[in-house]
Amino acid sequence: MINVSDAWKRAFPGTHFAFLAMDEVENSPEHQGIEVFKASLEKDLRSKWGGKGRSDLKSMHPFSAYEAYYRKFGQGYPVLHQLESVALKGKPILSPSALVSCMFMAELKNGILTAGHALERCAAPLMLDVAQGTEIYKVLGGREKKLLQGDMFLSGRDGILSSVFHGPDDRSFVTLQTVRVLFCCYGVPSVTATELSCHLEEIERLVRTLSPSSKRAELAVLPL
Numbered sequence: 001m002i003n004v005s006d007a008w009k010r011a012f013p014g015t016h017f018a019f020l021a022m023d024e025v026e027n028s029p030e031h032q033g034i035e036v037f038k039a040s041l042e043k044d045l046r047s048k049w050g051g052k053g054r055s056d057l058k059s060m061h062p063f064s065a066y067e068a069y070y071r072k073f074g075q076g077y078p079v080l081h082q083l084e085s086v087a088l089k090g091k092p093i094l095s096p097s098a099l100v101s102c103m104f105m106a107e108l109k110n111g112i113l114t115a116g117h118a119l120e121r122c123a124a125p126l127m128l129d130v131a132q133g134t135e136i137y138k139v140l141g142g143r144e145k146k147l148l149q150g151d152m153f154l155s156g157r158d159g160i161l162s163s164v165f166h167g168p169d170d171r172s173f174v175t176l177q178t179v180r181v182l183f184c185c186y187g188v189p190s191v192t193a194t195e196l197s198c199h200l201e202e203i204e205r206l207v208r209t210l211s212p213s214s215k216r217a218e219l220a221v222l223p224l
Contacts, residue, residue, distance in 0.1 A: 002184075004223045005129040008152065016187040017128050017152070018196035020204060021119055021217040027176050031098035033209045034105075038093050041105050042086060049087035057083060062111045062191045069188040073148050073165055083108050100174050102206035103183055112185050112199040115154070115162040119180035121172040123157035128222065135160060138170040152186055164188075180217075181207070193221040 002019055049057065057080055058067050066077040085091045086108060093108065095101040103116045133149030137160035145166045147153055153163035162168040164186050174181060183203055185196045200219055207214055 001124070001218055001220070002126045002128055002154070002222060005127060008128050008130045009223060011130040011150065012152070012189070015189055016191070016193045016196055016221050016223075018185040018187070018193070018200055018219070018221040020183045020200040020219045022181050022183075022204065022207060023119075023179070023215045023217050024211070025099060025179055025181050025207060025214040026211040027097050027099040027174070027178050028210075029097055029176065031101075031210050034098045034101050034206065037206065037209065038101060038105060041109060042093060045083065045087040045108065046090065049083075052088070054080075054084055054088070057087075060111075062188075062195065065188050065190045066111065066113060069164070073151070075165070077113075078167075079107050079111060079113060083111075097174065097176055098210050099178065099181065099207065102203055102210060105206060106199055106203045110195070110199045110202065112187075112191070112196060113164065114199070114203070115168045115184045115186070116174045117161055117168065117172040117182040117184070118174050118178040119182040120178070122161060122182060126154060126156050126161070128152065128154050131163065137163075137166075139166050140168055140170050140173060142170050154184060197221050 057063055063080050070077045095104050103114050107114050131147035131151045131153055135147040136144055139145050147163055148165050151163050151165045154161045161172055187196050
């Protein structure tokens, strides 16, 4: 389903990318079972990190690995900021839909950077590549962003779908009408293939709570 460029392999030796494609999913603004999981996770995160500071979060794997990657571009890891908001500041986990909540919850719990796409809006073939710094796409919200040289990105026949630094595009985002979904995990150095696959399996379990009739189309860790 997703190919990996030789340039990506040369730029990120020993690094992995993983994806989960699911069919026949259902989505809704909220779902009782997902809300129960969300409330439990918020409680667990606050219990685990209560009394600690941002430096404690940054020092823990895999947050430290992602923070190191983002610091190369002069920024911090956004999932770390979201965890800080929920665990240290007591704010709720916010999401536009129950299906996206499945991804957000696993991201906060496991620290793995994940992008969600409506698979029916992703035109094959899909390619994982490394940016030259000239590529441009519209990110969520419609603003145009230029890729940073050396960043990882995923593209399809119709253009860029996501990048590590700028996130998902404004065309393939998950909606309430999404019936086929693609979750993509960007690994960074020292994040293992097993961590990525376990993270996606956790997302799959949450999606099945929301949508018991959903089916796994493919789960893979790249490069093969």
